[in-house]
């Protein structure tokens with residue numbers, strides 16, 4: 001059996017070969033005749049076709065049935081996880097205007113480790129080690145990045161570094177995280193039924209999670225009013241909590257959380273929310289899908305606990321990826337380096353006798369030159 005059972009695969013015949021090919025990470029169908037795949041990080045259009053809209057809809061209905069859901073005119077949106085961890089999302093017309101849209105993000109070969117990410121050139125050993133230390137020291141971490149930049153994958157890796165003795169509650173919209181730890185409980189939100197009843201939101205889940213004695217809370221993706229609950233939890237003794245959010249820079253990630261938190265905490269003035277965010281979040285890890293298709297951690301930044309006199313977040317890059325060019329194969333070439341900024345909690349690293357000396361934060365001389373040039 002591949003991603004699906006044979007009975008479902010029959011309906012997916014036009015795309016089965018891609019689903020079975022480990023070098024393909026994603027299959028995107030934009031109507032019956034337009035199919036793209038992502039292979040080794042790059043999107044490309046392929047010749048396959050479903051023939052007509054009916055055949056495509058039959059395939060999507062079968063997938064829905066396979067995961068115990070339904071998709072029809074009344075519920076034209078499907079967002080589900082397959083038993084092997086792959087993600088399926090589909091939207092029927094007329095909401096989807098070119099015909100049914102379908103995306104299958106495959107879960108090829110389990111959760112990577114930091115070692116795998118280092119091998120792929122997504123992060124350096126020192127930067128990975130530093131994040132590891134932050135997890136150990138119970139820093140609250142937000143992973144920020146664009147669509148498909150590797151946020152969820154990175155959260156799996158980082159979340160799996162939580163010390164085994166700690167109880168972690170994972171909260172998601174549609175379950176996709178596979179945190180590897182000894183004591184993890186997974187929760188999934190629930191959409192309302194056809195009568196509009198029975199909805200359980202991420203907010204509801206965070207609030208009940210707080211009564212379930214968590215050491216840490218992980219929110220798969222913060223994209224709504226639950227931001228306020230996560231921030232409150234981070235500020236009230238659930239250090240070491242984590243989540244991802246959709247943003248292009250660490251500062252944008254904080255601003256986005258602020259906007260989302262405002263929806264959830266309408267009574268709270270923005271200045272107060274800003275202060276809460278600054279004190280709640282210690283670290284933002286920015287990941288990016290580079291234009292060669294690779295994913296790289298491009299910044300690891302500390303968020304200072306206070307906003308400045310103008311109410312602005314103070315964010316200091318600790319590690320940064322500097323692109324130097326491209327090689328003959330078109331791959332992005334660059335280096336991730338420490339910026340020279342010593343994290344405010346460096347003393348804590350020393351006090352805990354963690355072997356990560358001050359020199360690890362010192363940049364190479366070319367970086368100092370490069371900084372001078374860009375500043376000039």
Ligand SMILES: Nc1ncnc2c1ncn2[C@@H]1O[C@H](COP(=O)(O)OP(=O)(O)OP(=O)(O)O)[C@@H](O)[C@H]1O
Pocket residue numbers: 025026041105106117120122145146147148149150151152153154294295296
């Ligand atoms: N470090 C990496 N190197 C190469 N490919 C990666 C890396 N991380 C993730 N990917 C691939 O990129 C795709 C998207 O990954 P992931 O789901 O983690 O991204 P995301 O940012 O959470 O996406 P979304 O915005 O949809 O939530 C997957 O196919 C995954 O296999």
Ligand SMILES: [Mg+2]
Pocket residue numbers: 151152153221
């Ligand atoms: Mg994701």
